[in-house]
Amino acid sequence: MLLLYSLVVSSLFAYVSAQNDGLGLSQGYSSFSTDNFNLKIVKSSQTLASLTPRGQTFDFLPFDYLSYRARNGQYHLGDITYRYRIGSASSWTSGDSAIHRAPVQTLPSNGSLASASMSATISNDQNLDITRSWRVAEEDLVLQFALTNKAKVAVEVGSLGFPLEFNSIFTGRTAEEVQAKCSLHDPYIGLDAGYVSVTPVSGTGPSLIVTPLNDTRFEGWRNLKETSYQETGYGSQTFEGFYEWQVSTLAYAENEWKNVTPWNAATSIMLRPGEQKVVGLRFSIAKDGVRGIDDTLKRVGIPVATGIPGYIVPQDLTAELHVFSNSKVISINSSPGNAFTVSSRSANTYTLLPTKSVWGRVRLAIFYADNLQQSVHYYITKPGPTVLSDLGTFSTTAQWYTNTSDPFHRAPSVMSYDRETNSPVLQDPRVWIAGLSDEGGAGAYLAAVMKQFAHPSAAEIAKLELFINTTLFGVIQNLDYSVKKSIFFHDPAAVPGYRYSPDINWSTWASWNKSQASNTGRAYDYVHVIATYWAMYRIGRAYPSLLTLHPWTWYLTQASKTVFSLMRTDASGTPVVDYALVGLMEETVIGELLTDLYRENYTLIADRVSANMSYRANLWNKQAVPFGSEMAWDSTGQEGVYYWSTYFNLTSTTTKAINTVLGYTPTVPHWGYNGNARRYWDNLYGGKLQRIERQIHHYGSGLNALVLLAHFRKNPRDMYALRAGYGGLMGPLSNVDQQGFGAASFHAWPDTLRWDVYSGDYGPGFLGLVLGSACYVARDEELGVVVFGGEMEGRSESGVVRAGDAVRRKVYVGPLGLLIEIDAGIIESVEYNEQKGTVALHLGQLDGVPSTDAATLWLKVEVGVLAFDVVTEGIARFRGGWKVPFHPDNGITQLSAVRR
CATH class of the missing domain: 2.70.98.10 (Beta-galactosidase; Chain A, domain 5)
Structure with a gap:
């Protein structure tokens, strides 16, 4: 009116x-x-x-x-x-x-x-x-x-x-x-x-x-x-x-x-x-x-479609599509035509079984009785563990660089890769891409290492140990554990006889000389190294026989020392490393490191890490907008700000962080935009096609998903956060092609609509996928009990949940507010009874991954003050959880837990 x-x-x-x-x-x-x-x-x-x-x-x-x-x-x-x-x-x-x-x-x-x-x-x-x-x-x-x-x-x-x-x-x-x-x-x-x-x-x-x-x-x-x-x-x-x-x-x-x-x-x-x-x-x-x-x-009469768990669907899982419309659904079909087997489970609820022969983009067309037509955009991937296996193989073969005569000492290493030429990126005017640092250069090895944390391979770990203990030491200043901006540079006088490509314009600011490349003043570069050391520590802790050059204690210490180098100050107390006091990508890893330091009784080191993080969090709590960055606006710092403000119970900043992440992370029936934390300029720094555009599933998707999913675990009725967060979590799965190459992002302009051919800064997003991967059980007010990253039998106060996420080491049971996590093997299924407060776990070992004698199990109630105890006999307390032996014959174990 x-x-x-x-x-x-x-x-x-x-x-x-x-x-x-x-x-x-x-x-x-x-x-x-x-x-x-x-x-x-x-x-x-x-x-x-x-x-x-x-x-x-x-x-x-x-x-x-x-x-x-x-x-x-x-x-x-x-x-x-x-x-x-x-x-x-x-x-x-x-x-x-x-x-x-x-x-x-x-x-x-x-x-x-x-x-x-x-x-x-x-x-x-x-x-x-x-x-x-x-x-x-x-x-x-x-x-x-x-x-x-x-x-x-x-x-x-x-x-x-x-x-x-x-x-x-x-x-x-x-x-x-x-x-x-x-x-x-x-x-x-x-x-x-x-x-x-x-x-x-x-x-x-x-x-x-x-x-x-x-x-x-x-x-x-x-x-x-x-x-x-x-x-x-x-x-x-x-x-x-x-x-x-x-x-x-x-x-x-x-x-x-x-x-x-x-x-x-x-x-x-x-x-x-x-x-x-x-x-x-x-x-x-x-x-x-x-x-x-x-x-x-x-x-306003617009049909609404809600996909569970979203619109990126691995081939071994069945998706659900719930349709809300004023008009009856007449038919549903897909393009390509054999992509899904569509079945009606109930009124306006459909199950979508992906066809094993279809991979990639799929458009689902819904036709309504009032002549409206809706398109829902899906992406079918290989099963999550298979995608990870492909990435591990590709990164340690096609991307594995072995030329030890390289004057920049980049061998052996997992190098940035160009899928267009199918070769490592050995020269680029943005020198960090070829220099094993910054997101665009560290992304390749970071993804390779995080894959080992999720699903280790002895052969791949042997290569990565060699990389860490030789080449990575060239990225790090050994005396103070500081991290260089690049080990590749443009400085003909410093590398006599090396032939720089005459087809490249070496005159821009990005073509650093040796002195500029050796600068250790960029905080973001440090977290990639910290994550690498921490992942190797966790691999060695869970699978001791896989580390041959150093024990797990060495990697844990290296990670801690790199944190202290990141946070070092001059005599006046001013940080030496630029951006050390703003939120950094991948900071959840530092939180995981701190938790593990306390678990291992490295109390003095842990207290020091905690004090460093507390100092930053309290600074943010005094700021109206605590999301600093190198850029005018960014979606990078929110992950770290959310993590530490939550950790130190600074609720005002926590609220700011979750709100702003929700503001730039949509949930829509489209695989590319669902859970896609907004980014639009990073292809200038990590992609081959360099332009400003709305990027689809750049690393912001996987990292901001950690914020939304952590928020959901503490607020299990916030289905919007789960839908957006899980969409972002699945984003990095779609970046990996059928041979295992992980692309930096997908180009959204309609004249392109393809993945970038550089691996670039894919690694941080993959880290988000690995750390956030879990099977989530939730109760939706409209849809009832739903599962993200798995499948469920029974939908009352109890049910059996089969884990189906990419990593399969975490299950969150929303009706109980309980997070279940193991550090080795996989969680095959969880049976829970909400009324009785009981949980039964079925653990196993993943095919193609080395077996281990035991796993550490952690049970964490994310909502309320209650706790769970393992009641199965012969399970002892260990590292803040329980040590669970695997059956010596079949690698399977079963155990039960009950709410106190």
């Missing part, structure tokens, strides 16, 4: 020069208030300038930067782009309302807030007449376009797009301003059920939901090209840029995207002479923020 109408002329942007004022800001704005929104529309262009939830000051649009975005070629809400062809013509004619703006012709309102003919700003197109109106539907805002064919023959519209502009501009803002003013948006490219969610960077407050109006299916998501101006830096690490909602995409599929398999089949819209088509978008408020998105979609 329209409550208030007024016309205002603002002098806010009076200083905008005429040549930069294509929008006509000098003519002022029309301001409106509805039940849910306050909004401003530019009078001259009738594009949306400001959109705030009613009663609040937070603006989803960059109104405060509008003066910098008033030029021709800069896109705004209310713009339209299109391509069409006439009759039997083969070429497409393009139209774009932003390119050469002219004041639009105001039309009678007829109940709308504003209405206009767009002829002037689309160069008076002779074949299409386009009018635009802004309307109110119930409490929502509607943007509506009417397209009319003026030609005497049929017009085929092969592209129709609506540019979306939100306040994701970080340029020139402090961290506090970004957190207070900016928002992030992500798509669900799901046809008639598609939508875009817009959430404040803080993760708090209402979210904005953009949904289709009438027959405005969400077929494509196209990145928009704009000129980059200094004031905002379009397409930079401070401003990713914008995208448009595409209703039809055939014109691009036939041209720029012709070598790509799109998210959805490309279509066009046929308009007969004189025919009109009305399309548009609806803007709604999810007052409960991200957790209220599904309810908002249901309110």
Whole structure:
């Protein structure tokens, strides 16, 4: 309902020069208030300038930067782009309302807030007449376009797009301003059920939901090209840029995207002479923020699909799909056609059994009785343990570098790899990629080592021990355990006779000389080394016979010393290592290290590590925005901030961390975006195709999943956190190809849609997968008992759960708040009784992995103060848990635990 109408002329942007004022800001704005929104529309262009939830000051649009975005070629809400062809013509004619703006012709309102003919700003197109109106539907805002064919023959519209502009501009803002003013948006490219969610960077407050109006299916998501101006830096690490909602995409599929398999089949819209088509978008408020998105979609009649455990499905697990719709499901099919066997388990609940012969992207099409069509995007992988095995083999064979005459002393090692050339990356102008440090260079060996922690191989560990005890010592300054930025560098005088490639531009800042590469002042580099040592310690502790060069105690000590080197200070107490006091990726490993130090009674060392971490956590607790970074905005530091603020019970900072992670980690029916913590600039530093774009399953997915899953374990009713967290956890599984190569990320631009060919910084994300991997049993208010990473028999107060995650050493029983973990072998199944508070475990050993005589078992109640005790005879307390022997004949053991 329209409550208030007024016309205002603002002098806010009076200083905008005429040549930069294509929008006509000098003519002022029309301001409106509805039940849910306050909004401003530019009078001259009738594009949306400001959109705030009613009663609040937070603006989803960059109104405060509008003066910098008033030029021709800069896109705004209310713009339209299109391509069409006439009759039997083969070429497409393009139209774009932003390119050469002219004041639009105001039309009678007829109940709308504003209405206009767009002829002037689309160069008076002779074949299409386009009018635009802004309307109110119930409490929502509607943007509506009417397209009319003026030609005497049929017009085929092969592209129709609506540019979306939100306040994701970080340029020139402090961290506090970004957190207070900016928002992030992500798509669900799901046809008639598609939508875009817009959430404040803080993760708090209402979210904005953009949904289709009438027959405005969400077929494509196209990145928009704009000129980059200094004031905002379009397409930079401070401003990713914008995208448009595409209703039809055939014109691009036939041209720029012709070598790509799109998210959805490309279509066009046929308009007969004189025919009109009305399309548009609806803007709604999810007052409960991200957790209220599904309810908002249901309110406006959009079908909602919920996948359990998500949309990345290993071949040995059955997935569930729950559909909520006002209309009956008529049919479900997949592309490729044999990808899933789909069965109806109950009303609107379907089981999806993946076909063993299908691997990779799958599109599931749901057809409804009201003619709506929804696409749900899946990715089928090999079984989790098989993916890990493939990665271990590939990294220690194809990526294993043995040239001991290398002047940079990089052999033997697991090197960064180029899947396009199928060769190690031995030279790159970003020298760290070829220099075994930084994320882009350390990622390869980090993934290889973390695979051994999960599923050890004697042959692979032998190679990695050799790497650690020879090559890695070149990365580390032996005297103080500091970590170099790279051991490869560009410095011809320092390596006489070495032939640097003449095809590479060695003149950029990234081509460090020897002195620059030897710098040890980047804190992020240290955590990769700490993780490597810690993983080897845990391997040796659980499988003592697999270490041959050093005992597990040596690796535990090395990890601790590297932490102390990271935290060292000068005489004044100032940190020597840059960024040591901000959150670092992979910091969960330092938490695991601290836990193990106490378990091993290394109390003095543990206390020192704890004091270092406490100092940082208390600093963060005093900061309004404790997520520091090398970049203007980042999703890296939240993992460490969450871990240590939780560890030291600093609840205010813990809350900030979980909120902001939820704000940039969507959960949608799309394998690429579900659980995908936002990243958009890291391919500049670790990928082969270097550009700013929304990255799919960069390492942020796996690491931020650790935050969400840890939060869920303490709040087992927060299903949103589990869904988003498990989606992020499974992300790194999809990065691994059928031979075992792990890619840095997937390119989201519609002209590409493929994995990057560099291994780059994949390793940190894989670490997140390994540390977070577990079978999660949860009770959903709508769906009942569900399992993520396994399968369940029985759904009352008790049930038998078969573990099916990639690692199979953890099970979290949500109804009991109990985390079960072992350090060797696997958990095959868990039987629990919620009412009696009992658990029965069936442990075994994984095929292809060395057997061990015993495992250490830990039982941790994450919610409440109760505890569990093992009641099976002959099980002794050990390292803060219990030492569980495996049966000498079949490697299987069974035991029981009961709640105290």
